[in-house]
Amino acid sequence: DVKVTQSSRYLVKRTGEKVFLECVQDMDHENMFWYRQDPGLGLRLIYFSYDVKMKEKGDIPEGYSVSREKKERFSLILESASTNQTSMYLCASSEETGGTFFGQGTRLTVV
Amino acid sequence: GQQLNQSPQSMFIQEGEDVSMNCTSSSIFNTWLWYKQDPGEGPVLLIALYKAGELTSNGRLTAQFGITRKDSFLNISASIPSDVGIYFCAGQRQTSYDKVIFGPGTSLSVIP
Numbered sequence: 250d251v252k253v254t255q256s257s258r259y260l261v262k263r264t265g266e267k268v269f270l271e272c273v274q275d276m277d278h279e280n281m282f283w284y285r286q287d288p289g290l291g292l293r294l295i296y297f298s299y300d301v302k303m304k305e306k307g308d309i310p311e312g313y314s315v316s317r318e319k320k321e322r323f324s325l326i327l328e329s330a331s332t333n334q335t336s337m338y339l340c341a342s343s344e345e346t347g348g349t350f351f352g353q354g355t356r357l358t359v360v
Numbered sequence: 361g362q363q364l365n366q367s368p369q370s371m372f373i374q375e376g377e378d379v380s381m382n383c384t385s386s387s388i389f390n391t392w393l394w395y396k397q398d399p400g401e402g403p404v405l406l407i408a409l410y411k412a413g414e415l416t417s418n419g420r421l422t423a424q425f426g427i428t429r430k431d432s433f434l435n436i437s438a439s440i441p442s443d444v445g446i447y448f449c450a451g452q453r454q455t456s457y458d459k460v461i462f463g464p465g466t467s468l469s470v471i472p
Binding site for chain 2: 253294297341343348352
């Protein structure tokens with residue numbers, strides 16, 4: 250079974266802090282994604298990566314950056330956390346032909 | 361941009377009833393995916409469809425890839441309380457580099 254693991258289930262951070270959300274997948278997938286999910290807004294793509302050291306902006310990249318130094322690991326970075334970044338963050342990876350698999354999610358609260 | 365529409369937005373059904381929901385798009389997709397999300401968890405892939413007209417089952421779940429490639433349907437037979445959650449459809453035009461587009465979800469509540 251595909252496993253996508255996010256390092257934290259719940260995080261509380263202060264405004265202005267630098268925040269790292271880590272994600273690891275164990276299926277040698279090329280593609281990895283970071284989404285945020287908010288009530289009424291659905292899943293919104295922040296960044297994605299289709300290869301090591303490659304990254305592409307998604308629909309809402311402002312305030313975020315990413316790092317893909319190894320194929321299995323994709324990190325989301327909030328350079329200076331703000332309260333409007335309080336959300337559920339979902340990491341995902343996908344295989345060549347369909348099937349995007351999600352981690353369990355990180356619920357981030359910025360106070 | 362591309363959008364997917366899901367209907368109904370929410371459903372309240374009695375345990376044991378069958379459920380039908382659908383997903384439509386103005387664009388053609390090559391792959392349709394159906395996910396279920398429990399509260400506080402990430403979405404879990406239920407069924408993946410790769411060919412127009414394809415009908416695939418996973419236990420009590422059956423999904424179909426519409427002939428026009430612009431829609432897909434998910435049916436749940438004999439619903440049980442653990443079917444509660446949000447069901448998302450997702451479409452993908454190409455493979456590999458193309459982004460997956462997600463629908464807004466159908467919220468399912470099952471009354472015991």
